[in-house]
Amino acid sequence: MKPFEYTRLSTDDLSSDTALYDTTFLAGGTNLVDLMKYGVEKPDAIADIGQLPYDQIEEFADGLRLGALATNADTAYHPAVKNKYPVLNKAILSAASSQLRNRATNGGNLLQRTRCYYFYDTAMPCNKREPGSGCAAIKGFNRIHAILGTSASCIATHPSDMCVALAALEAKVHILRKGATLVMPFDQIHRLPGEHPEKDHNLEPGDLITHIELPNEGFSQNFEYLKIRDRESYAFALVSVAACLKVSAGKIEDVRVALGGVAHKPWKLKEVEHEFIGKEASTENFKSLAEKLIKGAQGFGTNNFKIPLVKRAIVRALNNALNPS
Numbered sequence: 001m002k003p004f005e006y007t008r009l010s011t012d013d014l015s016s017d018t019a020l021y022d023t024t025f026l027a028g029g030t031n032l033v034d035l036m037k038y039g040v041e042k043p044d045a046i047a048d049i050g051q052l053p054y055d056q057i058e059e060f061a062d063g064l065r066l067g068a069l070a071t072n073a074d075t076a077y078h079p080a081v082k083n084k085y086p087v088l089n090k091a092i093l094s095a096a097s098s099q100l101r102n103r104a105t106n107g108g109n110l111l112q113r114t115r116c117y118y119f120y121d122t123a124m125p126c127n128k129r130e131p132g133s134g135c136a137a138i139k140g141f142n143r144i145h146a147i148l149g150t151s152a153s154c155i156a157t158h159p160s161d162m163c164v165a166l167a168a169l170e171a172k173v174h175i176l177r178k179g180a181t182l183v184m185p186f187d188q189i190h191r192l193p194g195e196h197p198e199k200d201h202n203l204e205p206g207d208l209i210t211h212i213e214l215p216n217e218g219f220s221q222n223f224e225y226l227k228i229r230d231r232e233s234y235a236f237a238l239v240s241v242a243a244c245l246k247v248s249a250g251k252i253e254d255v256r257v258a259l260g261g262v263a264h265k266p267w268k269l270k271e272v273e274h275e276f277i278g279k280e281a282s283t284e285n286f287k288s289l290a291e292k293l294i295k296g297a298q299g300f301g302t303n304n305f306k307i308p309l310v311k312r313a314i315v316r317a318l319n320n321a322l323n324p325s
């Protein structure tokens with residue numbers, strides 16, 4: 001591992017933001033430290049943010065605020081998350097292991113990097129790790145790779161489960177930028193790879209995530225987080241679906257569907273969801289929604305199976321949400 005400078009940030013450091021530009025933040029370290037050990041990330045300076053006062057989960061009249069430094073475990077088991085946002089509870093608990101969830105933070109979960117094997121293997125070309133070097137996955141072994149929103153430069157997926165639920169819930173992210181707070185809708189946090197796969201997200205250097213805001217509507221009656229993976233635990237999603245419904249007299253009043261494991265960001269299309277409001281909550285309509293949501297999906301060989309799989313997963317997740325067990 002390359003030597004680096006280590007500092008521990010206090011709240012006083014946050015007022016002089018210029019000092020943060022060239023710094024990589026360390027939260028739980030469960031992703032960053034692995035990447036440093038593999039030589040994928042080589043920061044000169046690390047700022048440990050673990051002491052900052054952003055580890056609270058607070059209820060407000062208009063929703064819930066999850067501190068960026070609250071652990072994934074504390075978040076999943078918080079009574080308000082369990083009762084009001086069960087899709088988030090289920091998504092977080094489907095991830096990693098209990099040891100990791102006790103250490104991993106919410107901010108770190110949002111900004112964790114892809115699990116593309118070639119990204120981790122410094123002997124292989126990878127435009128995300130080394131811009132301009134090529135993409136070994138496009139013609140390589142791409143079983144875990146994206147089928148939507150890909151580019152000729154990168155077909156990586158975003159690996160988070162939590163983010164898929166946060167996308168469905170239409171969370172907002174509070175960011176400290178140059179001493180001021182900026183609030184970004186969740187769907188603007190992550191980006192598609194385009195010609196710049198080295199950029200995972202739309203944050204700027206020095207931006208610090210402080211909170212995640214959940215709106216009041218938590219879809220606690222009709223929800224599902226369906227994660228399909230090679231092993232029942234301790235495995236990333238091949239495909240996942242966060243499905244939330246509001247139904248009245250058999251008709252869809254609101255529907256949210258976000259997909260994981262299929263794109264460089266959680267995949268959700270508001271315009272497709274809108275089309276189904278007022279329609280009957282039926283398997284036929286769920287199939288139609290699935291077709292529209294993944295329109296244009298493209299496989300790259302070993303990941304072709306994801307196209308029929310994700311269609312079936314969407315329909316199953318919506319039916320499970322409609323008829324919770």
Ligand SMILES: Cc1cc2nc3c(=O)[nH]c(=O)nc-3n(C[C@H](O)[C@H](O)[C@H](O)COP(=O)(O)OP(=O)(O)OC[C@H]3O[C@@H](n4cnc5c(N)ncnc54)[C@H](O)[C@@H]3O)c2cc1C
Pocket residue numbers: 024025026027028029030031032033034049068069072094095096097100103104105106107108109110111112113159160161162207208209210234235236237
């Ligand atoms: C074996 C293994 C299995 C896993 N399985 C799953 C799984 O099934 N599903 C899943 O979703 N995840 C899984 N994970 C990933 C895990 O959830 C993430 O590693 C974890 O959430 C990252 O959080 P952290 O606090 O450790 O982040 P760190 O590793 O400390 O940081 C990650 C990145 O976020 C940045 N960062 C952290 N906090 C902030 C902040 N507040 N503001 C700005 N930048 C910040 C850091 O600079 C770094 O770039 C797995 C991880 C491992 C090691």
Ligand code: SF4
Pocket residue numbers: 114116117118119125126127128129134135136137138153154155156197
């Ligand atoms: S898919 Fe993206 S992360 Fe993976 S090798 Fe290609 S450029 Fe790198």
